[in-house]
Amino acid sequence: MIQTCLFPAAGYGTRFLPATKSLPKEMMPILTKPLVHYGVDEALEANMNNMAFVVGRGKRALEDYFDISYELEHQIAGTSKEPLLNEIREQMRKATFSFTRQNEMKGLGHAILTGKTLVKDEAFGVILADDLCVNENGEGVLAQMMKIYDRYRCSIVAVMEVPKEQTKNYGVVSGRMIEDDLLVVDDMVEKPDPKEAPTNLAIIGRYILTPDIFAILENTKPGKNGEIQITDALKFQANRGMVLAYKFKGMRFDCGCLDGFVEATNYFYNKQHDNK
Numbered sequence: 001m002i003q004t005c006l007f008p009a010a011g012y013g014t015r016f017l018p019a020t021k022s023l024p025k026e027m028m029p030i031l032t033k034p035l036v037h038y039g040v041d042e043a044l045e046a047n048m049n050n051m052a053f054v055v056g057r058g059k060r061a062l063e064d065y066f067d068i069s070y071e072l073e074h075q076i077a078g079t080s081k082e083p084l085l086n087e088i089r090e091q092m093r094k095a096t097f098s099f100t101r102q103n104e105m106k107g108l109g110h111a112i113l114t115g116k117t118l119v120k121d122e123a124f125g126v127i128l129a130d131d132l133c134v135n136e137n138g139e140g141v142l143a144q145m146m147k148i149y150d151r152y153r154c155s156i157v158a159v160m161e162v163p164k165e166q167t168k169n170y171g172v173v174s175g176r177m178i179e180d181d182l183l184v185v186d187d188m189v190e191k192p193d194p195k196e197a198p199t200n201l202a203i204i205g206r207y208i209l210t211p212d213i214f215a216i217l218e219n220t221k222p223g224k225n226g227e228i229q230i231t232d233a234l235k236f237q238a239n240r241g242m243v244l245a246y247k248f249k250g251m252r253f254d255c256g257c258l259d260g261f262v263e264a265t266n267y268f269y270n271k272q273h274d275n276k
């Protein structure tokens, strides 16, 4: 059983400035719920109930979101507004939330390593909350990955095909197909130029990692952009043992950029209207 889901959430969210000057990007709302809320729902659906956040300066709003707001609760108690808090109350009832700080921005690998203190010596999930995933007719991406983990007991990354010219925005994998939608990774490159990309299979912000990744990260040298990359650590893990890449079922919105954010907003808005 995997209990912990790690949320690296220390980035500046510069693409959403000036909003992110004082608002963590993970708190940007899609309709009425912040991105992080969708991530926690996905983790809960995968039966993880220990939410661990790696935050940076100026991210207090995240901690407050998962805490009781006494003044507000007092004001709206018994009114028609109270049910609007049902969903967040439900998350707070089902999960625990812990936080640690990454005080220097040294890359996703470094952020995950910083989270070590919140993760027991067991496998854990990772959600990058600005990748919002939905699977209309089935289980969420992390729950799908959990089923694979139950069978293979190794690190897994979620991947999707992207147009070749976009490989420079992602970690890219290549490997050998062992099942429909499942590959054994043999190579991984962080944000390759389209000319150098081994494939067009891009890693999205969902991972299941075995705990030996921490020792590997401790010895991983800065890579692309001078940052400690989880992609490099996973490549090492793949060469030493096995890492899987899973072509997930469902859709992923890149809410870290304006186009994806607006697409997700429209998608959820239309869905809400269709249900009325």
Ligand code: G1P
Residues within 6 Å of the ligand: 108, 128, 131, 169, 170, 171, 172, 190, 191, 202, 203, 204, 205, 229, 230, 231
């Ligand atoms: C990170 C990872 C990258 C991955 C991406 C998914 O990049 O480094 O390998 O493909 O997340 O969203 P970032 O988008 O944080 O630059």
